[in-house]
Amino acid sequence: MFTTTVCAALSAAGLAIALLTAYRRRFRRATKIAALSLVPVGLAMAGLVKLGGKVGRATGDWATDLVFKPSVWGGFGVLAVAVVLWVAQRFAGERAKRKAGGGAAAPAAAPAASQPALGAGRGGKSRGSAPATTGRRGSGSGSGDEDFSDIEAILKKHGI
Template sequence: MEETTWAALTAALTVAGAIWTWIAFRRRGAANGLRALGFTLLPAAAWLTGTLRTVVEIGSAVTDWATGLVFDVRTWTGVGLAGLAVLLLVVSGFIRDRQLARGQAVGRTRKDGRTRKDDAGRDALPPTAPPGRGKPVIDDDLADIEAMLRKRGIE
């Protein structure tokens, strides 16, 4: 594009921003109006420093990349393969956890040689009460709430 085209684009963006700034000052107050004025001055600053052309070229490159991503069968095949790979990794993790749990359960057998189903995950769970005490551990902050519940017959 020629320099006059860039100047026209800058003028159009600045005029649109000026209208937005005026509306923001009238309806929303000084803070929002000043913010809008800051955004209004950005196209003019970008044109004067020569970065407006760079910003437009970057936007065009990103648009071309996104368009190629959306409409390219090869790219979507790659995305599908990546999704399948992640799915397989997650499923293999679940299968591995089940195999490890089954392996731990094999070590514990009853007198008749069968494994107990409830023993498989018992080591993984934290104890609910300290050994030797029949009461569960109570948080000091919740002790008064528990006392009130007991007083009302709720346990």
């Protein structure tokens, strides 16, 4: 009951300020103030003020238990052990996969997978050479340079 009265008083004060602002011909500002002043009464009527109080009390009780009850600390200890076991099994699983696959299997897959990105399919360049895009710019041939020739033509047209 007291909470509802306080919320209604806050809303009434806000609406009075909104009326004074509207009297000064600041209608947009007055509308904004009126909208914000209706929030406390709306929260009280919807029951959200009481809900917020219950959530606050429950949070406070939990924090008090966290500080003063050893069983809560034990619960956090159990959660920490669970996280450590989860992470350890992930690392152990990855290590077991590496051992089962052999030492040469993983590196052999990487160069074959990266060859198209390095340009081995274009002109037969080896893996150790520079990518194909560095030598192409000045030559004026190739499918990628057709795009550049269009851009160059536009720039020449505009005198750049």
